[in-house]
Amino acid sequence: MRIGSRVSALVAVALVSLLLPATTSSASAAGPCGSSYSRVGVYRIPETGTQDGTLEIYYSSSTGKNCALAYGVSAEHKGKRTYKGVAIRRAGGSGGWVGQRDYFKYYAGPVYVSAPGTCIDAMGLMGGDDRYVWNVHCG
Template identity: 55%
Template sequence: MRTRKLATLLASTALAATTTLVAGAAPAGAAGPCGSSYSRVGVYAVSKDGTRTGTLEVYYSSSTGKNCALTYGYGAYANTVSWKRVTISRGDGSGESTDAGDYKIYAGPVYVSAPGQCIDVGATVPAWTIRELNNVHCG
């Protein structure tokens, strides 16, 4: 009986240690910028006159029915403070959400609930380079 309790205790301790190691091994950003249920559905270059200045990323969560978007700097604007903007709305313009400012990494995330609808997304990096997409990622 004593051996069985010891075996159970050792097995429980090993399981707890393994669980802690696995949970601790995952990088902090493993869930993604929008959350754990979101998958990236689009990546778009923000550019002007052939020079890329940013990246617009769009994500979708089938469990929430929401889309999410972020704008990152690229090239000279990556990891440097510069004007970045991201906007998302339903294809009819309703439910608009915008984040803009002088950011080092990215603007956003911004979200819109648009199950079964198209969305509009837009990005700016820096202040004079804009990318707009209308009626995309229709669900």
């Protein structure tokens, strides 16, 4: 009898846990730049023609920083060690470009620039194709 009631209790606990909805906290999910960053821009690389990659821009209102990454999306670049690059700066060239270029498997970046209340310039590079965006995300 004791074993039967223990089994019944375990079955009841299992059923209740299956019926409860699974919850996740979006606040705890960290993106590629960090948990306080939100994506504010997505750009094709290159702007026209066959898309080789994506330039993504993120912003953190708590730090006042922007972040940029460049991902490969074409069969030539996605998941393959190819030449990828990303750079970001305060619009107008104040402070110069912050970036990285090399042979990466998945993406270049993240790179960061402090630009509270200021627009940014950014660029992404996949192989021989690039994409520049100027004077954007003025936060």
